[in-house]
Amino acid sequence: SQTIHQWPATLVQPVGSPLSLECTVEGTSNPNLYWYRQAAGRGLQLLFYSVGIGQISSEVPQNLSASRPQDRQFILSSKKLLLSDSGFYLCAWRSTGRTEAFFGQGTRLTVV
Amino acid sequence: GENVEQHPSTLSVQEGDSAVIKCTYSDSASNYFPWYKQELGKRPQLIIDIRSNVGEKKDQRIAVTLNKTAKHFSLHITETQPEDSAVYFCAASIHGGSQGNLIFGKGTKLSVKP
Numbered sequence: 001s002q003t004i005h006q007w008p009a010t011l012v013q014p015v016g017s018p019l020s021l022e023c024t025v026e027g028t029s030n031p032n033l034y035w036y037r038q039a040a041g042r043g044l045q046l047l048f049y050s051v052g053i054g055q056i057s058s059e060v061p062q063n064l065s066a067s068r069p070q071d072r073q074f075i076l077s078s079k080k081l082l083l084s085d086s087g088f089y090l091c092a093w094r095s096t097g098r099t100e101a102f103f104g105q106g107t108r109l110t111v112v
Numbered sequence: 113g114e115n116v117e118q119h120p121s122t123l124s125v126q127e128g129d130s131a132v133i134k135c136t137y138s139d140s141a142s143n144y145f146p147w148y149k150q151e152l153g154k155r156p157q158l159i160i161d162i163r164s165n166v167g168e169k170k171d172q173r174i175a176v177t178l179n180k181t182a183k184h185f186s187l188h189i190t191e192t193q194p195e196d197s198a199v200y201f202c203a204a205s206i207h208g209g210s211q212g213n214l215i216f217g218k219g220t221k222l223s224v225k226p
Contacts, residue, residue: 034214043218044201099144099207101214103155
């Protein structure tokens with residue numbers, strides 16, 4: 001069966017520090033991968049999605065970047081965090097042949 | 113790109129009443145419309161979905177309707193129960209080929225009062 005791992009679960013980082021959140025998927029190949037941010041009281045904002053290794057599409061210009069170094073690995077990064085980067089970050093995957101998206105447990109990021 | 117609007121942002125109903133959440137989308141190429149439920153502190157999970165070749169789909173107490181011409185779709189929950197309390201998200205997507213983005217609405221916080 002397929003599983004998705006996202007870590008860490010919580011993170012407190014100072015303003016100006018770098019960020020690296022990792023997401024890996026097991027049990028499938030060539031998945032579509034997504035990074036979403038959920039700010040308090042707001043919806044799921046699509047940040048990046050990837051349909052293959054090295055293929056990244058950005059939905060919203062921001063202080064963040066994403067990379068897909070391996071087929072089932074998706075990384076969200078920042079060189080210098082801003083206070084406004086605080087939020088709940090969710091990784092998700094779905095097969096190109098199927099419709100349902102599956103979410104990771106999420107990372108609650110607090111920038112102080 | 114696709115834009116999904118969702119209303120209302122909050123909804124409070126009495127146990128046993130019905131709840132309706134409505135969404136509109138902008139991209140006429142979208143052909144897949146899922147609904148996700150997110151309980152407090154948990155990840156969103158799919159509860160029902162509909163494809164553009166279908167006008168209505170039902171699964172026990174929940175149903176979804178789609179009007180392609182008007183580009184809107186709705187979630188209907190009947191006989192609501194306290195455990196239905198959660199945030200519900202609609203989404204729109206183009207399914208098929210290599211296109212992969214999945215755009216969500218801003219969510220509706222449903223509270224079911226016993």
